[in-house]
Amino acid sequence: MEISLPTFDFLVVAPEIVVLITALLVMVVDMVIGREQKGRLAWVALVGVLAAGALSYYLWDGSDPALHDMLAADGYALFLNLAILVAAALAILFSLEYTGRVGLAQGEYYTLLLLSTAGMMLMAAAINLMTIFLALEILSISLYVLVGLNRAERRSAEAALKYFVLGAFASGFLLYGMALIYGQAGTTSLAGIRAAVQAGGEPSALLLVGLGLMIAGFGFKVALVPFQMWTPDVYQGAPTSVTAFMSVGAKVAGFAALGRVALYAFGDLQGDWRWVLAVLSALTMTVGNLAALRQANLKRMLAYSSIAHAGYALAGLAAGNAQGTSGLLFYLFAYAFMNAGAFAIIIAAGRFEGATGGGETLDDFAGLAARKPGLAVAMALFMLSLAGVPPLAGFLAKLYVFGAAVRGGLIWLAVFGVVNSVISAYYYLRVVVSMYMREGRPAAVPAPVCAGLQVGVALAAVAIVLLGLWPGPIVDLARVAALALLGG
């Protein structure tokens, strides 16, 4: 019997491999170094993430290679890699001091963070239902554990259990949808499914039901209404640095796979799924924003805000055109900076408000501008960007997706989005008002902010200003990435 050794172009998955090897490295180094040196693991992880980011950018030569119908290193995957790695790098910077303060096991923390990152990147690159599912489970299982990593906090365990049970349920929906699609198409490859969809005639009910179930499964991961129930409890209970990471990474990965399945595999059935996504988008932003209005806890408020943002981003997908796709990509990229940044300020506030409730409530932010002017400016920028105030990144991102929706004939959806943005301004501005116009208590603990966190916050703040004022390079990248998916 002749056995041929696999011939593999490892370069295609080089960024993922780098992240995976770094994860293993962190695990091994964690075993040999002393207890007081564990903080250095963060730097190992950060170097790996940055190397993977550089590789993703360097690999992007427009050739869009694919590995045997399983993974593709096309522009779409590489662009999303950048967004995911930005979230991972920022999360590592924000964790430097936080992990020690809260008492998280650092070796396990960074290992799981990297494994989860690798899962997200694999999901962005997956062009086969099998690899999509495996990647989704890698990222989900590591996130379940990360959410529950804070053993001292009851809410952390509760959040992990909730996330796990509902996540497993959603995986079931996704798998069932995949099984039905496989039943009709006879293949798990997205290219094969695309061919089956294009085969003509009346679209098979199996394909449509399968797609519907898959939308439900992905909808859970990116927190679309009505699959969003878990979000506030999980975001609040999880360690804040994990929330910063997952609120971005899991959304990017979920949208990546949903975009590939809807726009590529089911591209010819746009008329059948566009209205579903449009309705979900309108529902998601409205419910998210109305619920966020009533929150006094900032982590919960940002959780509902992240639901609303999933709705805005989905509008780009519902538009179903090239502009909407590149708009979605730009949106996710900008969102990585502004949302992770906002959670970083909560981490910082928890340090010097430690005695009074973790720096999570609106009252903790009263008078922040007088005590920590730098942090207050950054937080104001993040809030204004999330609200969509020009000239920041959040404004341009919304402009792109709503513009694409109008061009795609969904004027009502764009109107919904604009009205929702106005509503959302109320609760974002409330934080700014609280920081600048209210008298705060004198700081409970006059503690300096960790330098790594300062660097991360500064980078995120600069990025959203630059993305808003000078979006050209990233918009061009997003356009090329969208064309890689849609076939330009």
Place this chain on the structure above:
Amino acid sequence: MTVSQVVFILLSIAALGGALGVVFARNLFRAALALVLSFVGVAGFYVLLEAEFLAMVQILVYVGAIAILIIFAIMLSRRMMSSETQPWNEQWVGAVVVAAALFAALVFILSRVDWPATEAQVPADSISQLGQALVSPDFYVLPFEVASVLLLVALVGAVIIAREQ
């Protein structure tokens, strides 16, 4: 009714009855035993579909490993062995309505579908072909490797959760 149809119905009763037993049993130990029955029923489906290897894997992995581990876990934790759980809570009405609606919708759609089926025979040496496909770069070596990462994640996660403080 052909023999295979009768066998199919019996297997369905085992698989679905076992699944219902898992949900409705008040005692966790009995629920775990019902789970074994359900797994065996599914293994029977695979035999019926001429996928003998899959059937063996189903028995070995699901019955032999997973279900037995669950039973061990229940027996080793005393409180779980004796206590009765409450399978109902106050939200059962809503859950029944939603589940029934989903079930009805799926049955309605799936019963009218013209299921594509191939006439091709299962090859005689399917196991060796399966083995080669799993490690062949043209087929499944990549998902195979990615699955190993998934197992690593699960392993690390399980150790973290189970570890003493």
